Amino acid sequence: MELLGNLALGFSVAVNPTNLLFCFIGALLGTIIGVLPGIGPLATISILLPITFQFQPVTALIMLAGIYYGAQYGGSTTSILVNLPGETSSIVTCLDGHQMARRGRAGAALAVAALGSFFAGCVSTLLIAVASPPLARLGLSFQAPEYFSLMVLGLIGAVVLAHGSVVKAVGMIVLGLLFGMVGTDLNSGRQRYSFGIGELSDGIGFVTLAMGLFGVADILVNLERSVAPRLTAVIGKLWPTREEFRHAAPAALRGTVLGSLLGVLPGGGAALASFAAYALEKKVSRRPEEFGRGAVEGVAGPESANNAAAQTSFIPMLTLGIPSNAMMALLVGAMSIFGVIPGPRILTEQAGLFWGLVASMWIGNVMLLIINLPLIGIWVQMLRIPYRLLHPMILLFCCIGVYSLNTSAVDVGLMALFGLLGYALLKLGFEPAPMLLGFVLGPLMEENLRRALVVSRGDATVFITRPISAALLALSLLGLASVILPNVRRVRQDAFQE
């Protein structure tokens, strides 16, 4: 019954007219940027962050969260209609969603995606409400060694579940941690890597870093390829047939369960969940030959999974203060600007904010269903905006956003530098998202390492003699071994062949 009381508190916060309005704005913006290829939720939230500083923290977070899960809805629209994923998490939706559209079932595919997402959104909201209090209680018993080991696990998890080279992903995290060292050392008061630039003595602004890496670098990469979406499909009737419904419902259920689990894991998130759900559907299906030719399960599963994961990834971020992906790292940064420190205490000290956010997610999902189904035609029209008009606007908003954060022109220059770095990294096959994770966790990790070593008088074995910390480190090692070992084998094989 504690749950009902908490949810009642949450809804009383969330139905406040201002919060309702910004929940709607967030969901709407999320849908729009989800539809538009070339701008994702990371960049959008970075751009809008400075504007939210004059809001109440809870209002700001409700809107920013709405952008994130709203983008999961919008991203599927372009995948289905023009075979062009609006977001990375809807890449797999192209496979069967667009095939359905070519057969004249675009309306049904859109409806299945939206209804599946809605179902997943409701379940995962409830899951956040149920799972958070016990996790927060566990978190309260953690001390410096446990926190340090938990962060190691979080960072390793991001590596294990990332695609591509493990060593490169670890490199990105370490680079992020190093960028996190810039500024005044809190313990000694010494300046680190600030090169006498006043703006750097408080550290690199995480908005500056995020906008450079995701806003500016994305523009540079997008301008290299020429993307011209063609609107070919007719939407047709929205309601799925009974046959389609019979195939889609169990797939949505499986996708929700799988997505909810993958969202909580460190390194998990919407993109990973959608790929995993597609693979699962193909494996359990009695008609795997239909996949790639317009199987409705191939839309329902991944679309439910990405929405579920987008929402459950809030659980470790809010209750333990450990972001599981770049998006959550951005929200941790946003919250700390508002003076709200995510972690086990948030449930007791900021109960209104926490439960208000949870309740707003359910309300936001209802809004998204309305925004996406009856009004779908409007968003599709937005695809007619050519990128040559979009990219100058995106760059302009990045500039204004970074500047107005500290009214500092130096930050704009720094953003340009990080844009160049992000472009170089993308060109060389690095994934810059884990870098943001390292950047946010850097100072926290150093502080917890320092505290743990002070208490143990410089004895590093403290991390393996405390049971919870040892278990967390063992898990990290296991995860790392599982991805490195096959690699070692492959290298050997290559060597033998030559």
Place this chain on the structure above:
Amino acid sequence: MFQRQDVLGGLLLVGLGVAGLVFGAPLEMGTPRRMGPGFFPMILSWLLIGLGGIVAIGGAVRAGATASRIAWRPLILITVATGAFGALIDRTGLLLATVAVVALSAFAGRDARPAEVAALAVTMAVCTAVLFVYALGQPLPLWGR
């Protein structure tokens, strides 16, 4: 060999790690029991050098993807546009900075049309002034400080 993605990428990480060591040299290491300001940065810099080395050597030993060509036009124009905004915002204010960033960045693409760019730049200048300065009350100088 130096066109290979992983060789270049690895060397980039090594370079950043070396920079971390060089510029972090004045910071005291301290002892594990009393970590100095240089303790954690030094660990990270060495880790970065090690990881970069592994990536670079791996790229040199195995034949891997070569880095694709750099598209200089967007790279230069977008960077210059961003720099122009930073240089102009305090001196001439939001309106002119907006025109500069929109006009310069629009020509980063290959299909820019001069008349359209001019219209977009003026429209955006008016819109940002109304939206950010009047509606949202952001502390942006319209005509410089």
